Structure formats: structure tokens, C-alpha cells
Amino acid sequence: MSTSGTAHLNGEYTVFGEVIKGIEYADSIVKQPRNMSTNKPNIDQKMNIKVVKKSLATIKEMYQFAPVF
Numbered sequence: 001m002s003t004s005g006t007a008h009l010n011g012e013y014t015v016f017g018e019v020i021k022g023i024e025y026a027d028s029i030v031k032q033p034r035n036m037s038t039n040k041p042n043i044d045q046k047m048n049i050k051v052v053k054k055s056l057a058t059i060k061e062m063y064q065f066a067p068v069f
Contacts, residue, residue: 019026025047032041059065 029041029045029047032043032045034041054062
């Protein structure tokens with residue numbers, strides 16, 4: 001999870017997500033002490049997630065967002 005970008009993923013992955021419930025947990029993960037050379041938390045942060053697949057049309061409608069492939 002990142003609030004400032006993940007340069008090591010540039011050009012390789014598209015990450016698009018929305019926290020529906022539990023933002024306080026996401027915020028606490030971002031605030032964990034980090035290894036400054038890797039920008040990863042010192043202790044692995046585990047969470048349970050649910051993936052909800054949405055069609056491109058739904059994403060465009062909900063977020064006024066048009067991904068470029």
C-alpha cells in the first residue's frame with residue numbers, strides 16, 4: 001500500500017483500488033516504520049482483502065476515469 005507512488009512498479013502494473021471499509025487500518029499500515037532503502041515496512045503488514053471485479057464501463061461511469069491500455 002502506498003500513498004506516494006511505487007516507482008519499482010512503473011510500466012509493469014496498474015493498481016486501482018478503493019477502500020470501502022476500514023480506512024483507519026490502511027492509514028495505520030502507511031504509518032509503520034520503514035526500511036528507508038526499500039521503502040517497505042520493517043514488519044510485514046497483513047490484511048484480508050476482498051477483490052470486486054468491475055467492468056471497464058462501470059469504472060468509467062463510477063470514477064469518470066478512462067484507463068489507457
